[in-house]
Amino acid sequence: MSKNIAFFGTKPWEKEYIESKKEILADAALWFTEEILSNDHMPKETNFDAISVFVDSTVTKEVLAKFPILQFIATRSTGYDHIDMVAAKSKGVEVSSVPSYGANTVAEMAFGLILSLSRKIFESYDRIRESGNWSVEGLRGFDLMGKTIGVVGTGKIGRHVISIAKGFGMNVIGYDPKPNLSLAAEFDFPYKPLNDLLAESDVVTLHLPYMPETHHLMDDIRISLMKPGALLINTSRGGIVDTNALVKALKDGRLGGAGLDVLEEEGVIKDEIDFLVSGKPEGHDWKTVIANHVLIDMPNVIITPHNAFNTKEAIERILDTTVENIAGYMNGQIKNKVE
Numbered sequence: 001m002s003k004n005i006a007f008f009g010t011k012p013w014e015k016e017y018i019e020s021k022k023e024i025l026a027d028a029a030l031w032f033t034e035e036i037l038s039n040d041h042m043p044k045e046t047n048f049d050a051i052s053v054f055v056d057s058t059v060t061k062e063v064l065a066k067f068p069i070l071q072f073i074a075t076r077s078t079g080y081d082h083i084d085m086v087a088a089k090s091k092g093v094e095v096s097s098v099p100s101y102g103a104n105t106v107a108e109m110a111f112g113l114i115l116s117l118s119r120k121i122f123e124s125y126d127r128i129r130e131s132g133n134w135s136v137e138g139l140r141g142f143d144l145m146g147k148t149i150g151v152v153g154t155g156k157i158g159r160h161v162i163s164i165a166k167g168f169g170m171n172v173i174g175y176d177p178k179p180n181l182s183l184a185a186e187f188d189f190p191y192k193p194l195n196d197l198l199a200e201s202d203v204v205t206l207h208l209p210y211m212p213e214t215h216h217l218m219d220d221i222r223i224s225l226m227k228p229g230a231l232l233i234n235t236s237r238g239g240i241v242d243t244n245a246l247v248k249a250l251k252d253g254r255l256g257g258a259g260l261d262v263l264e265e266e267g268v269i270k271d272e273i274d275f276l277v278s279g280k281p282e283g284h285d286w287k288t289v290i291a292n293h294v295l296i297d298m299p300n301v302i303i304t305p306h307n308a309f310n311t312k313e314a315i316e317r318i319l320d321t322t323v324e325n326i327a328g329y330m331n332g333q334i335k336n337k338v339e
């Protein structure tokens with residue numbers, strides 16, 4: 001039976017790519033919008049059997065309630081913390097994600113952030129571009145070779161980070177509630193308790209999922225355990241780091257810098273005008289929004305707009321898997337189901 005399927009937050013080239021797979025989705029009526037989906041961004045039409053969203057949409061219980069015949073959500077991401085899974089389950093809506101599309105892609109970006117900080121690449125470039133000044137005064141960095149990197153979360157992305165770190169001649173320490181002993185043997189690194197990892201690492205990089213248990217994992221106390229002058233890299237989810245605690249540690253000079261591809265309240269900061277005029281500040285933390293602005297202005301902080309996934313190869317893999325996930329739903333065989 002034909003299904004109505006809506007894609008939210010899709011750029012024209014993504015629409016074109018998905019439509020080029022029409023033979024796989026033959027029996028579907030596809031509807032596309034560049035708009036995200038959230039409480040404040042509801043489409044006029046909601047009679048869809050399935051929807052597809054990216055992490056910039058927020059699929060709350062209220063949003064779900066407005067789709068009367070919804071059966072399936074295909075998120076074009078690995079993480080699914082932007083979907084209220086409890087509400088989806090109780091409404092009988094199945095959810096599929098893209099379990100793996102570019103573990104190397106995110107790991108490469110984590111190293112991009114590390115090198116930007118360790119070698120002051122942005123400041124170097126900015127100095128030449130803004131003032132034509134070729135002085136290296138203040139641009140001294142530090143070697144990665146021989147330094148220790150603490151990898152928090154040694155899953156698919158963490159594995160690639162470890163492999164790259166070894167290529168740089170770094171010492172690796174891992175922390176994961178489910179240690180992967182064959183990975184530790186393959187790359188010859190120890191697993192240690194999180195507090196030890198924090199105390200011993202020159203660079204701490206986060207590659208774990210965001211869940212209620214990992215909310216503010218890096219809080220005031222854990223950040224204070226980090227080695228003085230260490231770098232904190234977050235390409236996971238903003239909520240894993242307590243933004244206010246991070247600002248304090250950077251301001252006090254206890255941390256050497258931070259490389260952040262994700263921020264708490266990043267949805268608000270991406271579209272502040274819309275947020276202000278929508279008049280719906282409920283559920284948002286203004287203090288964190290202000291702290292984000294403080295971070296953006298700090299010279300030893302590099303922030304990118306949740307861009308770690310964004311390579312040509314990774315996007316094509318995301319769209320291919322999403323199309324397969326939707327085809328699975330249409331054939332009554334859900335693939336890559338989020339439990």
Ligand code: NAI
Binds near residue numbers: 152153155156207208
């Ligand atoms: P994965 O599921 O392969 O690995 C996650 C690892 O974290 C697992 O080994 C798990 O045991 C571990 N873990 C769970 N709780 C933990 C805790 N409290 N402390 C330390 N480790 C813990 O996931 P993958 O593919 O490596 O992705 C990791 C995260 O990266 C995703 O959940 C997602 O939020 C984020 N991500 C960010 C992207 C971006 O564009 N910035 C793109 C893709 C993923």
